Each structure stands twice: as C-alpha cells, then as structure tokens.
Amino acid sequence: MTSAEAQSSPELPSPQEPALQLHEAGVRFGDRTLWEQVNLSLAAGEFLAVLGPNGSGKSTFLKTLLGMQRLSAGTAQVLGAPVRRGSSRVGYIPQHHTLDPQTPLRARDLVALGLEGHRYGLPWASRATRTRVQNLLDDVGAGSYADRPVGLLSGGEQQRLRAAQALADDPALLLCDEPLHSLDLHHQQAITELIRRQAVERAAAVVFVTHEINPVIEHVDRVLYFARGQHRLGTVAEVMRSCVLSELYQAPVEVIEHRGRIVVFAEHLEGYHDHDPATEDQL
Numbered sequence: 001m002t003s004a005e006a007q008s009s010p011e012l013p014s015p016q017e018p019a020l021q022l023h024e025a026g027v028r029f030g031d032r033t034l035w036e037q038v039n040l041s042l043a044a045g046e047f048l049a050v051l052g053p054n055g056s057g058k059s060t061f062l063k064t065l066l067g068m069q070r071l072s073a074g075t076a077q078v079l080g081a082p083v084r085r086g087s088s089r090v091g092y093i094p095q096h097h098t099l100d101p102q103t104p105l106r107a108r109d110l111v112a113l114g115l116e117g118h119r120y121g122l123p124w125a126s127r128a129t130r131t132r133v134q135n136l137l138d139d140v141g142a143g144s145y146a147d148r149p150v151g152l153l154s155g156g157e158q159q160r161l162r163a164a165q166a167l168a169d170d171p172a173l174l175l176c177d178e179p180l181h182s183l184d185l186h187h188q189q190a191i192t193e194l195i196r197r198q199a200v201e202r203a204a205a206v207v208f209v210t211h212e213i214n215p216v217i218e219h220v221d222r223v224l225y226f227a228r229g230q231h232r233l234g235t236v237a238e239v240m241r242s243c244v245l246s247e248l249y250q251a252p253v254e255v256i257e258h259r260g261r262i263v264v265f266a267e268h269l270e271g272y273h274d275h276d277p278a279t280e281d282q283l
C-alpha cells in the first residue's frame with residue numbers, strides 16, 4: 001500500500017494522524033452537562049488515563065467513541081473517520097459485569113468473538129485462528145479454563161477473557177473501562193502488561209478508564225480528569241496536583257506523591273487514602 005493509500009484509509013491512520021480527535025465535544029442528559037468542551041488529540045501509541053468520581057461520565061466518554069452515545073456538542077473522529085459502531089480496529093474492554101450462568105459459550109469461544117470473522121458468524125476455521133486464540137488465552141492466564149462455560153467462571157476469570165477478546169484483532173485503538181476491576185495483583189499486572197505491549201509494540205492508542213491510577217501510572221502519558229461537569233487534561237504531573245484537583249472539585253484536595261504512587265487526600269475527610277472513588281464521591 002502506498003503512503004497515499006494508507007492516509008486515505010479510514011482504518012489505517014498514518015503515524016502522524018491522531019488515533020482520536022475530539023473538538024469541543026460534550027454530552028448532556030436533559031439539563032445536566034456531563035462534560036463539555038473537550039478538545040483532545042490522541043496520538044498512535046499514546047496512553048490516556050481517564051479518571052473521575054462515580055457518575056462523572058467516564059464510561060459515557062468511551063461510549064461516544066464507540067458510537068453508542070451521541071455527542072450533544074462538538075465532533076469526534078476515531079482513526080481518521082467519524083465515529084461509527086463496530087470497527088474491527090477498535091478494541092473494547094467493557095466495564096465488569098457478570099455473565100449469565102447459562103451463556104452457551106466456552107471461554108475460548110468468547111475470545112474468538114473478538115476476531116472479525118467470528119463476529120459475523122463465519123465458521124471456526126484456520127489453524128492460525130486457533131493458535132491466535134490459544135495464545136491470547138495463555139497471555140491472560142486463561143489456558144486452564146479455556147473449555148469451561150463462561151457463565152460458570154469467576155468475575156476475574158471472565159474479566160481476563162474480555163481483555164483477550166478486545167486484543168484479538170490487533171486494535172489500533174483500545175478502549176478500556178476499568179479493565180483491572182476484580183483482578184488480583186498478579187493478573188492486574190499481566191493485563192496491564194498486555195495493554196502496554198499493544199501500545200508500545202503495535203502503536204495502539206489506549207484510553208484507560210480507572211479509579212486507581214497507580215497500577216498503570218508508569219505507562220500513562222496523559223490524564224483526562226472529569227468532575228462536576230468539568231475536566232482537566234494534561235500529564236500526570238500537570239493534572240494530579242493539589243491546586244488543580246481542588247479547583248476542579250471546588251473543595252480542598254491534597255495530592256501527595258510517595259514512592260512513585262499518587263495519594264489523594266481530601267482535607268475534610270479522615271485519613272489518607274489512595275485514589276479512592278468512594279471517598280471522592282463525598283467531595
């Protein structure tokens with residue numbers, strides 16, 4: 001493919017083309033502004049952490065990029081084209097929910113659904129496909145339960161399969177909604193490493209919604225922090241600061257860096273704590 005052809009493809013952005021571009025973007029539900037005036041250009045390979053208290057609009061932000069929620073204002077481009085549903089170049093790890101015990105799929109079937117052909121009901125096929133699925137299962141530590149019904153697996157086991165499914169088609173943009181939820185430390189590290197590899201080795205842009213920045217802090221290029229209908233965007237050092245978060249929350253917030261970890265403390269609450277949504281809710 002010539003570089004001119006690559007640039008004209010909606011699915012294959014040139015390295016110079018942003019993976020994500022939002023201009024004056026906002027979402028309103030009735031008279032409630034969830035967020036507004038978001039201007040963001042995310043480069044290939046860039047890792048964006050999206051933070052904020054419960055209900056601040058983090059998941060909705062991902063849904064606008066997936067074409068599941070319309071913007072109330074502004075525009076969004078994904079991989080060089082207007083947002084649309086079902087792009088095979090966009091991987092999505094949805095927020096944790098437990099699958100129905102009766103779900104008629106094995107673990108390896110769920111992962112295979114992330115491969116484009118399988119999404120459209122094409123038959124289970126090549127050795128290469130089977131190998132790809134097996135490798136993904138092994139990468140997320142799911143090899144031992146690959147043939148068990150997904151509905152009978154634990155929440156953390158199911159979550160690892162969702163991560164494998166999202167990575168199956170080698171996404172150029174990876175949207176993750178609290179992907180480490182319900183994982184033990186070992187598997188948090190394994191999934192984080194897979195996501196990091198997709199960013200570094202495959203130049204995927206990553207949008208990572210989380211309540212806890214510390215497990216991924218070393219990989220984060222920028223932070224988008226939503227609260228009270230407003231947002232702040234910048235590097236960790238720019239956003240995770242007492243003055244910035246106090247202004248955003250309109251309440252005293254103290255941010256302390258300790259051994260490379262960020263600890264957020266709200267003055268009127270007792271004790272120091274990690275970046276804890278339960279505490280933030282009370283702000």
Ligand SMILES: Nc1ncnc2c1ncn2[C@@H]1O[C@H](COP(=O)(O)OP(=O)(O)OP(=O)(O)O)[C@@H](O)[C@H]1O
Pocket residue numbers: 029034052053054055056057058059060061
């Ligand atoms: N279609 C909708 N119509 C009306 N309100 C909605 C709709 N979708 C989401 N909301 C509301 O918008 C708010 C933001 O929801 P969202 O799930 O984006 O928050 P979040 O920051 O991801 O929260 P959490 O940390 O709890 O997952 C919530 O109060 C939710 O009820």
